[in-house]
Amino acid sequence: MSANERPPGQQQTGLSAAGATADSAFLRACRREPVSHTPVWFMRQAGRSLPEYRKLREGIAMLDSCTRPDLVTEITLQPVRRHRVDAAVFYSDIVVPLMAIGIDLDIKPGVGPVVERPIRTRADLERLRPLDPDDVKYVTEAIGALVGELGATPLVGFAGAPFTLASYLIEGGPSRNHEHTKALMYGDPAFWAALLDRLADIATAFLKVQIEAGASAVQLFDSWAGALAPADYRRSVLPASSKVFAAVAGYGVPRIHYGVGTGELLGLLGEAGADVVGVDWRVPLDEAARRVGPGKALQGNLDPAVLFAPRAAVEAKADEVLEAARGLEGHIFNLGHGVLPSTDPDALTRLVEYVHTQSASRAPSVKV
Numbered sequence: 001m002s003a004n005e006r007p008p009g010q011q012q013t014g015l016s017a018a019g020a021t022a023d024s025a026f027l028r029a030c031r032r033e034p035v036s037h038t039p040v041w042f043m044r045q046a047g048r049s050l051p052e053y054r055k056l057r058e059g060i061a062m063l064d065s066c067t068r069p070d071l072v073t074e075i076t077l078q079p080v081r082r083h084r085v086d087a088a089v090f091y092s093d094i095v096v097p098l099m100a101i102g103i104d105l106d107i108k109p110g111v112g113p114v115v116e117r118p119i120r121t122r123a124d125l126e127r128l129r130p131l132d133p134d135d136v137k138y139v140t141e142a143i144g145a146l147v148g149e150l151g152a153t154p155l156v157g158f159a160g161a162p163f164t165l166a167s168y169l170i171e172g173g174p175s176r177n178h179e180h181t182k183a184l185m186y187g188d189p190a191f192w193a194a195l196l197d198r199l200a201d202i203a204t205a206f207l208k209v210q211i212e213a214g215a216s217a218v219q220l221f222d223s224w225a226g227a228l229a230p231a232d233y234r235r236s237v238l239p240a241s242s243k244v245f246a247a248v249a250g251y252g253v254p255r256i257h258y259g260v261g262t263g264e265l266l267g268l269l270g271e272a273g274a275d276v277v278g279v280d281w282r283v284p285l286d287e288a289a290r291r292v293g294p295g296k297a298l299q300g301n302l303d304p305a306v307l308f309a310p311r312a313a314v315e316a317k318a319d320e321v322l323e324a325a326r327g328l329e330g331h332i333f334n335l336g337h338g339v340l341p342s343t344d345p346d347a348l349t350r351l352v353e354y355v356h357t358q359s360a361s362r363a364p365s366v367k368v
């Protein structure tokens with residue numbers, strides 16, 4: 001993609017690349033500054049919905065692809081070129097730092113991360129050694145290349161939050177009820193705290209590598225935190241996630257916090273130290289803003305399944321999201337969860353264009 005292919009309002013002016021990135025609609029919205037249009041990106045915008053991704057990945061395992069900077073760069077750029085989204089999201093996975101410290105795991109297509117030997121005892125904890133930047137040199141290298149290619153388009157780095165990582169490690173794979181995880185959380189608080197603390201340090205190290213290599217924002221994915229009641233989240237999870245946010249605060253890059261089904265936790269997700277709270281489709285953004293409180297931007301929240309409906313219905317639902325976001329200080333348009341693999345990529349491209357056009361006509365006359 002070349003810099004002059006940006007949507008209206010995002011053209012590079014005389015600014016340096018770094019200056020133009022800092023002034024992008026995405027980063028301005030994260031900072032709750034006025035924008036000329038609502039910025040859009042999609043969780044899982046890179047991946048199986050794109051034929052060019054499927055082609056590139058042929059015969060290459062997911063986790064292997066994450067260690068190859070040439071592939072990571074190309075896969076990260078694919079949705080930016082195709083959809084003209086306002087941010088790139090680094091192509092990697094929440095389990096990459098765990099793989100990098102030697103945890104024996106794999107990502108099974110259609111299933112998700114599977115851990116050969118789950119972590120359930122104090123002795124197992126020793127296998128969770130700290131992440132050294134040298135363990136993920138391929139991340140530093142890929143981001144270095146990407147930032148050059150992206151021009152003014154910001155790159156979102158990310159990590160899995162301690163609870164979500166703990167769930168994969170303890171259950172040994174994806175879980176509906178998180179029963180082993182909760183058994184340890186309620187039954188052995190000292191073990192639990194030690195585990196989450198180690199995972200907080202690993203997530204922090206992974207985010208720092210990405211920020212130092214050039215990521216302009218970071219998102220902490222606590223995808224499965226919605227399985228918890230607020231009191232349990234506050235007591236058993238929030239301290240570890242807060243530690244991650246505090247550890248990267250000094251970089252000054254926006255910090256986004258997101259989980260699925262977290263309607264009852266939105267205030268706590270903000271309280272953990274995020275600048276932007278990600279919202280799924282179950283809570284309208286105006287209500288989410290009340291729950292989160294002042295001083296935070298919101299990201300979301302179109303139901304990813306809406307993209308399977310006819311174009312007029314997608315646009316009507318996008319209008320609802322924009323309408324609920326009217327009056328918010330900072331709104332980044334996204335889906336309420338990741339792009340579903342069988343989504344028509346053209347529907348995503350049209351949605352980006354629609355949100356840009358609609359929001360530009362609604363926006364106050366502030367030009368960025």
Ligand SMILES: Cc1c2[nH]c(c1CCC(=O)O)Cc1[nH]c(c(CCC(=O)O)c1C)Cc1[nH]c(c(CCC(=O)O)c1C)Cc1[nH]c(c(C)c1CCC(=O)O)C2
Pocket residue numbers: 042043044045046047048057062089090091092093094095107108109110111112113158221223338
């Ligand atoms: C829970 C979680 C995981 N990984 C991630 C989360 C948090 C976000 C969420 O809640 O969805 C985060 C993630 N995973 C991936 C990204 C890359 C960037 C992007 O969003 O485009 C990101 C941000 C690539 C990926 N991660 C994965 C794929 C698909 C692998 C493939 O193409 O074969 C991609 C593109 C695999 C993966 N990895 C994981 C799952 C559940 C799966 C899906 C398994 C499947 O359905 O096949 C764990």
